[in-house]
Amino acid sequence: QQQVKQSPQSLIVQKGGISIINCAYENTAFDYFPWYQQFPGKGPALLIAIRPDVSEKKEGRFTISFNKSAKQFSLHIMDSQPGDSATYFCAASSTGNQFYFGTGTSLTVIP
């Protein structure tokens, strides 16, 4: 059973547009929700993360929106750039337990 469900599987956005990737979870014990970015030939790297006691976290052009009651969180990439083209994974974990990753979203930003 997929602990973290991610959509869409792929996304194509024009340069300057907004990219939105969504994730949903069921386990209310999760207390950490990171997003990882992966470029071809590389391992995933932490992009931004949020804890469930806040509803939004912004770092530059990247924002996580968190809805605790709906058990959903999303990544927004503002002013998307071709260099943002990568695969994005949402994840969730709780202290003392394993990380669970979503199935990934392949983002392509068209110049």
Added chain:
Amino acid sequence: EAQVTQNPRYLITVTGKKLTVTCSQNMNHEYMSWYRQDPGLGLRQIYYSMNVEVTDKGDVPEGYKVSRKEKRNFPLILESPSPNQTSLYFCASSWGTGGNTEAFFGQGTRLTVV
């Protein structure tokens, strides 16, 4: 430089020939884990380890073994590889899980079993 090092990066082997993929981290992390990445399935955890001599099965442990005799090393062993284990494998480490614990990933090992 803080890093997770996997070897080899690429490996082609034949069905049934035992192999080991090594993973080493230099950050004194307690938590280490192995994932396989397949198209459309994302990152699926194979095994993880909370500390030395403590290992647990992840979501897809069948056909794999691990050991954690030292804090820095966490090798992945395929005793009798099969073609369905052809995949991209990642090792990761972190201080722990939950909280604000960033997972650091290796560069990956692309395994082909023929």
